[in-house]
Amino acid sequence: MMNMPRPTSSSPTPPHSFSAHIEHQLDKATALCTQQGARMTAQRRDVLGLILTHAHPVGAYDLLEELKTAGRRPAPPTVYRALDFLLEHGLIHRIERLSAFIPCTNLRHCSHTHEHSEACLHTAQFLICRDCKTVTEIADTTVLETLKHICKNENFVIQSTSVEVEGICAHCAAKHSATHPSKEISSQGA
C-alpha cells in the first residue's frame, strides 16, 4: 500500500510521552475540557504537556521546536491554534511582558476540578522574576474587585484582565541581596 506506516491506528499524530506526574495533570486537563464540551486532542495535549515540563514561561517557537520530533514538522499555526485553545479553556496563561506561556497553577495544584473557570480564568496576577525568570501565579481576588470597581465608575464593560508585576523573587533577592542596590518601587509603609 502507499500509506505511511503509522504506529497506531487510533492516533495519527503519536503523542509525546511525559512523566507520570505530568500525564496526571494532562488527564485532569482533559477532564476539564470534557466537562466544558471541548476536545482535548493529541496535538493540544502535547503542547500542554510541553508547557508543563518547563519550569519557566515558554515561547511559541520554543514549543514549535520541541514538537519537531519523529518526522513531524509542524508550522507556527499548529502551535498558535493549540495555545489559543488552551488559553480559552483556562489551562494556560499568556505572560504579556514575555510573550510566553505558563500552565495555570490550578492544573498543578488542585486535585479536583472545582471553580477553576470562575476563580482563575483571566483574573490572576503574575509575579515575574527578572533574575531567574520564574513566574508565580497569585489568585488574589482583591485586585479584580478593585478593577471591577474602577470599571463600574467608568461604565466600562470588563472582559479580561492582565496583571503583571516584574521584579526580583524572594529566592533571588536572598541569593545576592548584598551585591545589588535596591531598585524597588518606593514602599511607603515598609
Next chain:
Amino acid sequence: MMNMPRPTSSSPTPPHSFSAHIEHQLDKATALCTQQGARMTAQRRDVLGLILTHAHPVGAYDLLEELKTAGRRPAPPTVYRALDFLLEHGLIHRIERLSAFIPCTNLRHCSHTHEHSEACLHTAQFLICRDCKTVTEIADTTVLETLKHICKNENFVIQSTSVEVEGICAHCAAKHSATHPSKEISSQGA
C-alpha cells in the same frame, strides 16, 4: 546667556511641526526631562509629538512610517530608542496587549510637573476598548497598594507593573447595547 533646555538650535533633523496644543505638551515634557537631567532631543520630541497626535495607541512601525518625511529614512532602532527614552522618563506608556504606545495622561492633563514620576510611572491601569480601540489611563492607587501587599507576602521585590483591562468602553456599550449579548466577566453577586 540662559542655558535653555531646547532641542538643538541648529538641528540637522528639522523637527516636525505640531499644533500649538501639542507643542505646549511637548514643552512640558521637555521641562520634565530637564528636571531629570535628561535630554529631549529633536528626534525624541518628534516621536512624542506623533504619539500625542494620535487618539489611539500607535505601533512602533506606524511611528516609523510617519517619521519618513522630507528625505528622512529612519530605521527601526531610531524609533525604538526614542520609545525607550520616553518610557524611561514616564512620558509614554506601552500597552502590552497591543504592543503599542500612548502618551501618559499626565502630559495631557496636568499643567504643572508635580509628582509625576511617583504617582504615574509604571503604576497606572489601562482600560482598552475592543470596539473603538480607545485606551483610558486610570490612576487608582488601590491597585498598586494591593500589589505591594501581595508582593510583600511573597517577599517579592516589585520593580514595575502592568495592569490592563480589555472590554467595551461606555461610549461603545451605549452605541449598540441592544445588539450584542454581554460577554462581561461574571459579577459574583449571584
Next chain:
DNA sequence: GAAGAAATGTAATAATATTACATTGTATTC
C-alpha cells in the same frame, strides 16, 4: 457511509523587535 463541522497541514507573509557596528553630535576639560 455521507454530510457537515471541527481540527490540522502547509506555504507564505506580516508585524514587532534587536544586534552590531559605524558615524555624528554634545559637553567637558585643558
Next chain:
DNA sequence: GAATACAATGTAATATTATTACATTTCTTC
C-alpha cells in the same frame, strides 16, 4: 578652541513573534 569622552543617531542585517489563506484530514452525527 582643540582634544577628549560620552551620548545619541545612522545603517544593515537579522531575530522573534504572529497571522492569513487555503487545502486536507479527522471527527461527529445522522
